[in-house]
Amino acid sequence: MKAALASVTRIRDIPGAIAALGLTEKDKSWLARIQQRIDKTKWDSIVGWEVWEWLKPHMPKFAFFGEYELLPSKINLTDLANRVTQAQTWKAQNPDQPARNAPKVFESQHRGVLALLRMADISVEDFTRPSGYEPLKARLESVSIQLTDQILEFWKQNEDLEVEVDIKTDPSDVAPFNNGPNLYLRIKNRRHRGVSTPFRQRSRGFTWFFSFLVWFDSVQHQLEGNRELRGRDLILLLDEPGLNLHALAQADFLRYIDDLSTKHQVLYTTHSPFMVHTDRLHQVRVVEDRVKVGTVVSDTVSSSDPRTIFPLQAALGWTLAQNLFISExxxxxxxxxxxxxxxxxxxxxxxxxxxxxxxxxxxxxxxxxxxxxxxxxxxxxxxxxxxxxxxxxxxxxxxxxxxxxxxxxxxxxxxxxxxxxxxxxxxxxxxxxxxxxxxxxxxxxxxxxxxxxxxxxxxxxxxxxxxxxxxxxxxxxxxxxxxxxxxxxxxxxxxxxxxxxxxxxxxxxxxxxxxxxxxxxxxxxxxxx
Incomplete structure (x- = not known):
């Protein structure tokens, strides 16, 4: 057998090389195990496929955030339930179709509210059940407290805010808000004796920050609900986060990113000097579009275009200005x-x-x-x-x-x-x-x-x-x-x-x-x- 296998370079060629030989029972058992390995894949390299199968459960999942969807101030739950039913029906009728071919029944506001309801462990169907208003209200108040605590852990621009989620009907409103219950999202300001305003009337920076927290919680929930992805490491790719935040609020968001990085790898792009940790410049990578070369990512700033490294220079300038006060x-x-x-x-x-x-x-x-x-x-x-x-x-x-x-x-x-x-x-x-x-x-x-x-x-x-x-x-x-x-x-x-x-x-x-x-x-x- 050794002579027959001497010229074999691939596992896939082993059965053919020894087909004409008289094999012992031990040899036949060994060949059966080889054939099982071959039958598992159509890859040319059996070893390559086996290495990939071992690596695959350990590969991190990438999540890209490029368009940051904002929550609405209110949404009609009957309309939302109809959209959920449309999506479920299409999926049941087209089980082999990829999700990208599904009709666009959800807009960004619908996806945002579904994520919010998921945080409260409420499904759209719950609103049609006869269990009543109070159980749902209790769960919504619970998620309101949870969201308030979570956002105020990082949002330091105004710590007198409270998130308020409520459900009620309004037959006098315009369609579709006059048909069945509506979900209202408001922000209460304790600094002004508890005056509340619709969510979208708050500053865009605050609404963005809040929506991102809800959205990311939804992503984590979906990962945990997927048996193949549960427990997998997650690499977050954020494109220009914090664009709507002013300088100090961007610093708050950086602290949130630091918190995320204890569990996940986070990569983000930015043009803002306030989104750069000046004490971690070794983590910064410069991205340039070079003539006749294309996009180049490097950790070298000495030869970079001045326009490219300007955010780094501005970040260092801000730090130097702050450090004029070198003590408390x-x-x-x-x-x-x-x-x-x-x-x-x-x-x-x-x-x-x-x-x-x-x-x-x-x-x-x-x-x-x-x-x-x-x-x-x-x-x-x-x-x-x-x-x-x-x-x-x-x-x-x-x-x-x-x-x-x-x-x-x-x-x-x-x-x-x-x-x-x-x-x-x-x-x-x-x-x-x-x-x-x-x-x-x-x-x-x-x-x-x-x-x-x-x-x-x-x-x-x-x-x-x-x-x-x-x-x-x-x-x-x-x-x-x-x-x-x-x-x-x-x-x-x-x-x-x-x-x-x-x-x-x-x-x-x-x-x-x-x-x-x-x-x-x-x-x-x-x-x-």
Missing amino acids: RNLLVEGPSDLLYLKALSSILETMGRVGLREEITIVPAGGLDKVVTFIALLGASGLKLAILHDYKGRPEQKLEDLVKQKLISPKAVLDASQFRDLTSLGKSGRPSDTEDLLSPGLYLDYFSRTFEKQLGGKKVTETDLPPGDRILHRIESYLAGAGTPLRPSGGFNHYAVASKFVSDPPESVDPDTLARFEALFRAVNTLF
Whole structure:
């Protein structure tokens, strides 16, 4: 037998190769098993078919979502039942026909409502049975609670919403809604004392998110109901999900995708920077339509078309902007000079064993009071802890008071420089003051003179040289204007240059009053956080 089988390269050729041989009973039993393997398939490769049969139960099922069907605000259940009957009748009469040849009796709204009823374990036939309204109402209320809990787990834009599903008749409505029971889908807003609105009158983003949850639950139900597919891994293919969602809602949907990915593989396409996890750029694949090549999918962005990688650049830009606030606790100041003085004095105090600014508090220079107000208005609701230290002009800042009235920031978190200038009345706003006024005049003027030594011709400016006034910066600028010594074409002088000199060449000793002012300031800020 070995000689007869020596030239055989396929299992299918084995019976013919040994047909003329005298076989033992053991050989005949072996040949019968070979013939059984051959009879199971028409594939040329028996081994190839056997490998495929082993792999097939382990192959994941693909589910593609390209058109996202929205649920309606209401639908007539009698009409829906008739459509279900039409579809079932056609299937019974045409058992060998593929589903794609069936007449189009269902529109997207019908499929959506059927999915919703499936979640409540209700069939369309239940509405024609004499069991009554109450059992169906109870099940619908149950699915309403389930849907509310599910959507609010991920939808954080308004957590005062409730889903309300009801059934009732309305003979005065237009056809087909005047014939039998209608199913109504409404959204109740607890924020407005429970006022409810028809489902489709909510924002398109919310209706899309809600419809997707219902639709996907239906897909999972169908997979579990199919014996061949039950328990199979599922790969979800989503084409441009979240198009109708604004930036923060897209972030909510990303969290939902993350939740799905614990059970299923999820692949989605997007042009939106807000649908990109910037901490998982290794998962991103760039899709390009290259001339004379065609569609190319790669993980290389260095050679990609700028238009293709723009969403990635925008996503990184957004992340960088968010990370300007690198801690939960942030002290907003008007300019970089303030940051330098606060950092320098905090270090000096800490080396002396006194109170400096806590490490976890980040000082953020906003670039002027107007921008400080904008920062608070835009980011005050982002879960960040914010405080403000601003220059004081001798009267309350209306823009800051408006933020307090709008409850965007606590009044205790709005500090000004004058509150720490007079050591006998700390915490009370007094005369007009800048952060520089917390330094003793002699200390500030020493660094001013050293910074502009060349322009001043080596002159050491002292406080007796300055005109009277409350703010050291204004007094110096008035002095320069009167002395005819411009330090820059636009007048005045570069405040940042002095602060930079202070930080790069810190003083060997600082007078007690200056230290006491800044220590009081740091104590106040630390207490706020």
